[in-house]
Amino acid sequence: MKLKIFLIGFMGSGKTHWGRIWAQKNQLSFFDLDEQIEKTVGETVADIFEKKGEENFREMERYVLRKFDVKNNFVMACGGGTPCFMDNLQWMNEQGTTIYLQSTPLQILEKVMDEKQERPLLKKLNSSELLFFIEQKLKEREPFYQQAKHILDTNILTTTSLSEILKKKDLGL
Ligand code: S3P
Numbered sequence: 001m002k003l004k005i006f007l008i009g010f011m012g013s014g015k016t017h018w019g020r021i022w023a024q025k026n027q028l029s030f031f032d033l034d035e036q037i038e039k040t041v042g043e044t045v046a047d048i049f050e051k052k053g054e055e056n057f058r059e060m061e062r063y064v065l066r067k068f069d070v071k072n073n074f075v076m077a078c079g080g081g082t083p084c085f086m087d088n089l090q091w092m093n094e095q096g097t098t099i100y101l102q103s104t105p106l107q108i109l110e111k112v113m114d115e116k117q118e119r120p121l122l123k124k125l126n127s128s129e130l131l132f133f134i135e136q137k138l139k140e141r142e143p144f145y146q147q148a149k150h151i152l153d154t155n156i157l158t159t160t161s162l163s164e165i166l167k168k169k170d171l172g173l
Contacts, residue, residue, distance in 0.1 A: 002072040003028060004096025005162065008083045008145055010138055011119055012111030013101040013154055015077035022162035023075040031076045037064045045079075049120035058085045069095060075162070084144040093149065099165070100148035105134045107154065 005028070007015040016032050023030035034045050037060050041048055048057045061079060065088060068076065083089035083098070092098050103111075109131050116122040116130070125133055145151075150165055 003074070003166070004068065004072060004092075005075040006083075006092040006096060006098045007075065007077050007101060008089075008092075008098055008148055009080065009101035009154075010103060010108050010134070010141065010145075011080040011122070012108045012115075013080075013103040014111075014157065015101055018101065018157055018161070019075045019077040021159055025159055026075075026163055026166065027073075029071075029074040031068070031074055033061065033065060033076055033078045033082060036067075037061055037079075040064050044118075046118060046120050046123075054120075062086050062088060065091070080141075083147075084141050089144055089147055093147070097150065097165075098148040099150045099152060099162075100145045101154050101157070102145070102151055103154045105131060105138055108134050108138070 005022075007019050009015055019032070020030050022028075037048070037057075038044055040063075041060055043051070045057065048060065058081070061082060062085070065078075065082065068074070078092075083092065089098070109127075112119065112122060112134075113127065113130070116125070121137075122130060122133070152161055
């Protein structure tokens, strides 16, 4: 079986956290797309945004994602914006299985509050601006996230959530 699992969803929805756990549980490799971009470029995501701008980051993101056409049997934690730019979502849906980890703005706020310095889109916002930004951005991105093959509510995730999907479904591969 050839599996490519792409976890999508807003910043702070737990893509990296659950991705690692689910990959291990299902004997799959784990990749974090931001980390792969950082390795490829040799700079942090924050620095790429700062020095080269978001557009450049999105080009790199698309380029690094495409390298996974030759890899199989992995879980990838995508960046929050990955499915919302260019043809990334369509590509991921053709290549494998997308899973949207769905959270509410307040849950996201709670998660990103302490780590907003590492997130270039958030770091200049104070806490009231932050909630507004999350609500707006989520609304804008929801139509993309909703095109995932599976949608999981982050309130009810467990270590076996991915195994259950893999068990019951036709993966379209
Ligand atoms: C982004 C999310 C980040 C990272 C970059 C842009 C976004 O990833 O790719 O800062 O546009 O939502 P995480 O969702 O892993 O924080």
